[in-house]
Amino acid sequence: MTQSNLIDFDTKTQSFHLHNDDISYVLGIEAGGVLAHLYYGQRIKQYHGHLKSPRLDRGFSGNLPKSSDRTYSLDAILREYSYEGDGDFRTPALVVRQADGSRSAFFKYQDYTISDGKPTLAGLPATYVVDEHEAQTLTVNLVDEVSQLTLAMRYTIYRQRPVITRSVQIINNGEQAVHLEKIASMMIDLPVGEKDVISLLGGHANERNINREPITFGTKTFQSRRGTTSHHMNNFIAIADTQTNEFKGEVVGLSFVYSGNHKEEVSKDPYGTYRIAVGINDDQFDWEVAAKDSFQAPEVIMTYSNTGLNGMSQALHNLLQQRMVRSKYKNSVRPIVVNNWEATFMDFDEARLQPIVDEAKDMGIEMFVLDDGWFGHRDDDNTSLGDWQVLAKKFPQGLQHFANYIHERDLQFGIWFEPEMISIDSDLYKNHPEYMLKVPNRTPSPSRNQFVLDIGRPEVRENIHSQMKAIFDNTDIDYVKWDMNRNLTDIYATDLPASRQGEVMHRYVLGLYQLLEELTTEYPDILWEGCSGGGGRIDAGFMYYMPQSWTSDNTDAVARMKIQYGTSLAYPISSFTSHVSEAPNQQTGRYTSLQTRGAVAMSSVFGYELDLTQMTDDEKQAVKEQVAQYKQMRQLVQYGQYSRLIDPNEGNRCAWMFVSDDKNEALVFSFNILSQAQPENKMLKLVDLDADKVYEDVATGDEFGGDELMHAGIYEPAVFSDFNAMIYHYKAK
Ligand code: DGJ
DSSP: OOOOOSEEEETTTTEEEEEOSSEEEEEEEEGGGEEEEEEEEEOOSOOOSOOSOOOOOOTTOOOOTTOOOTTOOTTTSOBSOOBTTSSOOSOOSEEEEOTTSOOOOOEEEEEEEEEESOOOOTTSOOOOOSSGGGEEEEEEEEEETTTTEEEEEEEEEESSSSEEEEEEEEEEOSSSOEEEEEEEEEEEEEOSSOEEEEEEEEETTEEEEEEEEEOOSEEEEEEEOSSSOOSSEEEEEEEEETTOOSSSBOEEEEEEOOSSOEEEEEEEOTTSOEEEEEEEOSTTOOEEEOTTOEEEOOOEEEEEESBHHHHHHHHHHHHHHHHTOOSTTTTSOOOOEEESHHHHTTOOOHHHHHHHHHHHHHHTOOEEEEOSOSBTTOSSTTBOTTOOSBOTTTOTTOHHHHHHHHHHTTOEEEEEEOTTEEOSBSHHHHHOGGGBOOOTTSOOOOBTTBEEBOTTSHHHHHHHHHHHHHHHHHSOOOEEEEOOOSOOOSOOOTTSOGGGGGGHHHHHHHHHHHHHHHHHHHSTTSEEEEOBTTBTTOSTTGGGTOSEEEOOSOOOHHHHHHHHHHHHHHSOGGGEEEEEEOSSOTTTOOOOOHHHHHHHHTTSEEEEESOGGGSOHHHHHHHHHHHHHHHHHHHHHHHSEEEEEEOGGGSSEEEEEEEOTTSSEEEEEEEEOSOOSSOOOEEEOOOSOOTTOEEEETTTOOEEEHHIIIIIOEEEOOOOSSSEEEEEEEEEO
16 A cells, blocks of 8 residues: 655755644755754645745844845754854854864755655664555755765654654765764754753662753753763653643753763754754764774654653653564563662572472562572672673572572573673783773773673674673573662773774764674573663663663662652663562662552562561562562553653652553552641542543442543542552443
């Protein structure tokens, strides 16, 4: 069947219109071959050419070369991409250091292509299509005539998603090398209006707090300079109208598909327009593009919603789940694990772990995860990273013996690695001190008393690859937790000349992606879980290799409400994991009930992280019931439509819910944080249900119309204890 076009070029208005049923994105070729931004938002049928930036003599703006038109202000028109040196004095997306040392360029429109489908980005993670008709891709080529650099701007629009992806590539057709000092993956100028920027910031054990602020004059930068995505600032931002809330209003989400240094710049200029740029952080970045070579910048996903933040998140969740994750487990319900980290830390051996496995079996748990401390001679975190051989003292009969023990009990076996790291106290360091990231004649900075391998170098990757392979080929392993417990310092690669040391951070990420690509394709049956001291590397790019990640080292139920609420803004529920740990909590000292810890953890990919053998009989019985309950609900939790209802950052409550695709089933999780005397009446209004269906509360048998639950709502019971959790389960009759 022929499918309608998603991208049109109108010769009369010289504009490209990317459209589907929901959205339109219009860009045009302005005088002088400048690529201008015209419109992005709700679908319009046709663009008639009236949105060219108003012509006005903006004093002190650059004008077009060879033109006497003073009203063509390069500093003020809305652009699709900008570069240093042409009279647009706003934040540039691209800075090229030319062979003559200048930073001048003028990229002029040359030609375009429109093709079905979506090309892959060599060596980089990216969203994909499974059918060529699912999307169309526009490539607009701009050329800097003097240096013969081509700037290929790529836009893909999906047919049935409110999603456009963007990336850029520099192709050097000239005779001399140039240096990229900055190359954002996307930039957009938006017209006047009052807008907020939403970011996800925090720190270790406190990731992805939702931070919303008005965009005011000047430039605000969100970034990581840590070599990785970071706990501190996630590489997702959203630009929302000030009136937009969870349920209503316009918002655009921007997800950077990358796991290294990133920068999101948000500016407002004196003419009231906005400039947004997202890409690799230009700090510590300088990439040489040799003659006849090219550089591909990573992808940015743009998700438009006019149904508020939930609409944006839902579109993004579905896209990432279905068109970023490639794992064979992408649509499978994920196993319930017990992880021994908070139970034993590194103080264990097989005999100590076996009873935990036995308890897990009895409780219906499906996987045992052996965390840090099983290799080298590691009894604490000062040693052995890089020596991925089994510590015989802890596993006297070998690791396969323990794997058998677990598998004989019908559980799966998972194991922890931290492949990118090296300890000074390791055989790897003794044999290959040169594998460590380190600047000659300087003493490298430790962090958690460990150092980083230069994974950008092939021989380093090969060493780690072969060590991991030896474990995988000799042990039946079902799951791997890939951890990373420090950020990058001492940035220097021994295989690069001084003039190219600005490439090291990005080469690290490319090397990491290559290693992940090799291992995940070689071992596709392993369920891979990302981790970086909790959620330090949760980003869209990592999901290309690992369908799930450990959300945070903070397992406290109350702290997790905010962390999980924030994480859900940009990441699907099936992609982040949550465990019930002991009370009082090891990170906060807070006591919460097993029921509340269970309800918070059951709101994503579920497991336990405590010593099951130390529980009372009543607690063990409660765990059995939780496990059975989660097995009933996990399809809906992991793959249903998720909505945030009440933001824990705004008061004493938190709520979210899940609805099945056919709208026949809904689960609602509601938390009351602190108890109050004479509390206000608490009402809860649900969303996404079928207004015409009648739903039964499974626990009470009470019946409600879908419209009643959504518009009239329900009263929640008054509770007189702290940290209370309610789970409501509705089924259509
Ligand atoms: C940090 C992780 O987030 C923890 O879950 C645990 O695996 C430790 N590292 C082990 O060192």
